[in-house]
Amino acid sequence: MHGKRLLEKINDKSAVIGVVGIGYVGLPLAVEKAKAGYQVIAFDILQHRVDMVNQGINYIGDVVDDELKELVQTGRLKATTDYGLIAEVDAVAICVPTPLDKxxxxxxxxxxxxxxxxxxxxxxxxxxxxxxTTYPGTTEEVVQPILEATGLKVGVDFFLAYSPERVDPGNKVFNTKNTPKVVGGVTERCTEVAAALYRSVLEGEVHVVSSPKVAEMEKILENTFRNINIALVNEMAILCNRMGIDIWEVIDAARTKPYGFMAFYPGPGLGGHCIPIDPFYLTWKAREFNYHTRLIEVAGEINNEMPHFVVDRLMKILNRHGKALKGAKVVVLGVAYKKDIDDYRDSPVLNIVQLLEKYGADFVTVDPHIPSFKAGGKEYETTELTDELLESADIVLITTDHSAFDYGNIAEKAAVIFDTRNALKGVPKIKADYEKL
Known part of the structure; x- marks a missing residue:
């Protein structure tokens, strides 16, 4: 009976929807649900986030500023720190962080x-x-007992499901609305109700699986797949450097094969809140089943070592020019963990900055998307990229390939460039002493 009534509310858009956590996952989801015609209440413990949403001020790249403002002004979306308002919602999505501890x-x-x-x-x-994103079993082992402690029974009195977020910051093609969604409920009725809600909001396919565990595991598989393949290509980059082979040319050749190969690219290390972290949820959970996830851990080790490899290469390039890293003027281009975003969480550049600090380099950072950042407990201000800065540098280190950088001018003005992203690919003339990862 409860399920039928909720499905009716979903279908006629009279359901009130709650979203707990309005970060890079929760806010776009709240916006899409409000755009679909639902009344949405967004919950967060951070007052400044709540205030910004209620003023129609956007702080997430995947949200359109004008859309947020209009939804707030028309009353379709409001934010609050008062969790008592959860009593007013018919459905609620939990979109809070799941970090790793030390x-x-x-x-x-x-x-x-x-x-x-x-x-x-x-x-x-x-x-x-x-x-x-979390380890397989969280929905049924952690969330379900908390909710059922109220005396209400899952699948009968209330409905519980897991549907992993699939947010790719900076992606110009896929976003919250058009990315396919996976849904797994504790019971068939739970799955039916949750899938109905997502189908009413999203354009992407809603793929139903048999349980929350399957949905939780598939999310871990997605990110572990990327983690391991990035580690593989990073290891290939290290070997190619020793052998005097251009890894970027190797990848371009390999990707001409129309089957059996997917191109991944090396870089200064992994960053963000997903790819470097999520596989370790599975590593931790696997111990319960007396299994050691060797490949995942080795991949993590390789990716974590890339900032050290980058700084070591930087030292060798400077040494070839008769300079020590200590006291050398290093211009670091990019702080964000990927191009054209303002997110530097777990960015490998933070480790590179700390290593440059440790070895006494005279470095500055440039990132048009990030005015300031913290690394190793220290606050850093980024600076504007000018011709004078490029010309005064002993070496320019490209760590994030932002579209805003004028690579033709960088190639013209800088004397020495170490490019960890192959950002200068396609630049017809490079006057600098130029090396790629």
Whole structure:
């Protein structure tokens, strides 16, 4: 009965939707649900985020500024720190962080506290969907017991499912609305209700799986696949450097094969809140089943060593020019972990900056998307890229291939360039002493 009534509310758009956590996953999701015609309440513990949303001020790259402003002004979307308003919602998505602690173990306290806040206001006919990336079993082993402690029964009184977020910051083609969605409920009815909600909001296909565990594991597989393949190509880059082979040319040749090969590219290391972190949820969970995920851990080691490899190469290039890294003027182009975004969480550039600091380099950082950042507990200001800065540098280190950089001018003005992203590919004339990763 509860499921039928909730499906009716979903179909006629009378359901009130809640989103817990309005970061890079939650805010775009809240916006899409409001655009689809639902009344949306966004919850967050950070007052400044709530205030910005309620003023129609956007802080997430995947959200269109004018759309957010219009939704707020028309009353379709509001944000609050008052979790008591969860009592008013018919469905709620949990989009909170799931970081690793210093022992590389999952920290699910944000998920637990969100589930407890929802449990305080859980009511019959309500749908709860966990979207945060986590280890297989979290939905049923952590969230479900918290919600069922209220006396309500999953699949009968309320509905619970897992649907992993698939956000790729900076992607110009795929976003929250058009990316296919995977949904796995605790019961068939849970899956049916959750899938109906996502189908009413998104353009992408909604792919239904048999359980939350399958949905949780597929998300880990997605990111582990990328982690391991990036580690492979990074290791190939190290070997190619020793052998005097251009890894970028090798990849371009390999990708002409129309089957059996997918191009991944080397870089200064892995960054962001997903690819470097998510595989270790599985590594941790695997111990419960007496299994050691060797390939995942080795891949992590290779990727974590790339900042050291980059700085070592930097030293050797400077040495060839009769300069020590200590006191050398190094211009670091890019702080963000990938091009054209303002996110530097777990960026490998943070490790590179700390190594340059350790070895006494006279360095400056440039990133048009990031005015300041923290690395190793120290605050750094980025600077503007000028011809004078390029001409005064002993070496220019390209760590993020932002589209805003004028690579033709960089190639013209800089004396020495170490390019970890193959950013100068296609530049017809490079006057600098130029090396690629």
């Amino acid at each position: 022992y590389q173990q999952p920290n699910i306290t944000y998920v637990e506290s969100s589930a407890k806040s929802i449990a305080e206001h859980l009511h019959p006919g309500m749908l709860v969907v966990l979207e945060s």
